[in-house]
Amino acid sequence: MKTLVLTAHTDLGNSRINRTWFNALSEADSVTTRDLTAVGGAEMLFDIEAEQALLLAHDRIVFQFPFYWYSAPAVLKAWTDQVLSYGFAHGPGGDALEGHEFLILVSTGGPADSYHAGGYNSYSMDEFLKPFQQTANLTGMVYLRPFVFHGMALATDEQIEESIPAMLAHLTDPELDPRVKKARLLKLLEGDAAKTAENSLTMSTSAAPT
Numbered sequence: 191m192k193t194l195v196l197t198a199h200t201d202l203g204n205s206r207i208n209r210t211w212f213n214a215l216s217e218a219d220s221v222t223t224r225d226l227t228a229v230g231g232a233e234m235l236f237d238i239e240a241e242q243a244l245l246l247a248h249d250r251i252v253f254q255f256p257f258y259w260y261s262a263p264a265v266l267k268a269w270t271d272q273v274l275s276y277g278f279a280h281g282p283g284g285d286a287l288e289g290h291e292f293l294i295l296v297s298t299g300g301p302a303d304s305y306h307a308g309g310y311n312s313y314s315m316d317e318f319l320k321p322f323q324q325t326a327n328l329t330g331m332v333y334l335r336p337f338v339f340h341g342m343a344l345a346t347d348e349q350i351e352e353s354i355p356a357m358l359a360h361l362t363d364p365e366l367d368p369r370v371k372k373a374r375l376l377k378l379l380e381g382d383a384a385k386t387a388e389n390s391l392t393m394s395t396s397a398a399p400t
């Protein structure tokens with residue numbers, strides 16, 4: 191499985207967690223990293239054909255960013271507007287991304303308990319990330335469970351370092367596809383049901399009067 195990580199940060203050089211993740215991902219097998227701010231430049235202009243060719247060459251597409259005003263930094267919107275074009279990613283004949291996987295990798299300043307009803311950010315990350323989820327839906331990509339690191343405002347260097355293995359395991363987990371997980375669960379349940387049926391048969395046989 192080949193993974194493309196599109197990183198959107200206004201100042202990756204001075205980032206704490208996204209730079210750490212970017213560096214770790216750059217060394218991982220079968221992962222291509224791309225710093226969109228460096229690629230798009232100050233004007234945030236992209237070579238659309240080159241970006242689309244990269245998307246086609248990878249199975250799993252990752253948007254990586256720090257959460258800015260409940261969304262992503264502007265460069266990711268510029269990239270999306272230009273690259274996920276009509277006729278390529280949507281509209282008539284626009285099925286190029288059908289079946290690719292799509293995953294969000296994001297860090298927030300606010301703590302996890304603020305991203306709940308009743309917390310000071312009121313809504314969950316799943317709610318804030320809906321536009322990305324629907325972008326995946328419309329373009330025929332499979333939306334995978336996001337990886338979220340909360341609490342950057344107070345995070346220690348140690349906590350950031352400790353997030354690396356979990357982040358890498360999540361991003362490279364081949365079973366993140368919800369259909370694969372569901373199929374495995376069903377298989378287990380079928381196995382359990384068969385065992386229960388077998389057990390009840392054994393029990394009723396052994397309980398039968400001799």
Ligand SMILES: Cc1cc2nc3c(=O)[nH]c(=O)nc-3n(C[C@H](O)[C@H](O)[C@H](O)COP(=O)(O)O)c2cc1C
Pocket residue numbers: 199204205206207208209256257258259260261297298299300301342343
């Ligand atoms: C312009 C701006 C907007 C931000 N908006 C939010 C926000 O809406 N919610 C939040 O939890 N943190 C917010 N933050 C905090 C960042 O998410 C946090 O600093 C970032 O995840 C740290 O990542 P980095 O170390 O890679 O820079 C914001 C920060 C900036 C600079």
